[in-house]
Amino acid sequence: MSARPRRHDLLTQPLLPRPPLEHIAAGAVLLPGAASAAQDALLAGIAPVIAAAPWRHMITPGGARMSVAMSNCGEVGWVSDRRGYRYDAIDPDSGRSWPRMPDTLRQLAVRVAALAGFSRFEPDACLINRYAPGTRLSLHQDRNERDFAAPVVSVSLGLPAVFLFGGLRRADRAQRIALQSGDVVVWGGSQRLAFHGVMPLAAGEHPLTGRYRINLTFRKAR
Numbered sequence: 001m002s003a004r005p006r007r008h009d010l011l012t013q014p015l016l017p018r019p020p021l022e023h024i025a026a027g028a029v030l031l032p033g034a035a036s037a038a039q040d041a042l043l044a045g046i047a048p049v050i051a052a053a054p055w056r057h058m059i060t061p062g063g064a065r066m067s068v069a070m071s072n073c074g075e076v077g078w079v080s081d082r083r084g085y086r087y088d089a090i091d092p093d094s095g096r097s098w099p100r101m102p103d104t105l106r107q108l109a110v111r112v113a114a115l116a117g118f119s120r121f122e123p124d125a126c127l128i129n130r131y132a133p134g135t136r137l138s139l140h141q142d143r144n145e146r147d148f149a150a151p152v153v154s155v156s157l158g159l160p161a162v163f164l165f166g167g168l169r170r171a172d173r174a175q176r177i178a179l180q181s182g183d184v185v186v187w188g189g190s191q192r193l194a195f196h197g198v199m200p201l202a203a204g205e206h207p208l209t210g211r212y213r214i215n216l217t218f219r220k221a222r
């Protein structure tokens with residue numbers, strides 16, 4: 001694990017100058033603050049999405065209620081229930097299509113993917129995760145997409161979090177990456193199926209999101 005200060009010191013970190021791109025692994029980068037200027041527009045963009053497709057706690061195939069609250073926008077949305085994980089064009093809670101992906105979201109995702117070296121990213125799905133204090137996301141792979149040529153683009157908003165970025169095997173040691181509001185992580189190529197997760201969220205108050213962290217993950221699912 002690297003000894004870089006940004007991984008450990010959440011309090012002093014925002015005061016330090018940060019490089020525009022930090023290498024996590026081959027095919028995986030952190031873009032500190034790449035979405036900072038767009039944060040208000042992103043949150044304004046998701047407000048009508050949440051109004052049309054409200055936060056819900058999905059059920060895993062094993063029957064557990066996910067602690068992360070979720071919604072989606074785009075041509076398809078990620079869903080989980082007793083039948084499994086998949087992408088579906090229909091929101092199961094409303095029976096209607098998921099809200100379309102706002103242009104502000106799509107444009108940001110395409111721009112930051114290009115900064116990370118993935119040009120011509122064409123996201124058709126944006127999963128919107130909301131973490132309350134104590135909420136975590138256990139190590140998993142994103143593997144419900146149809147092909148793995150396109151990267152995963154992940155945008156953090158609101159309360160800081162510690163992102164876990166592991167290897168291609170579940171048992172591989174995970175790096176701990178401190179994420180601030182406006183930070184972006186992009187992974188693809190040989191790391192497209194890397195295990196990743198989020199440590200339990202620390203309580204706090206953020207001017208943009210209150211007591212929550214909101215994460216947008218853009219993917220090409222179909």
Ligand code: SIN
Pocket residue numbers: 127129137154163196197198215217
């Ligand atoms: C995810 O893996 O789907 C979300 C990761 C995050 O919230 O940073």
Ligand code: FE2
Pocket residue numbers: 140141142196
């Ligand atoms: Fe994921």
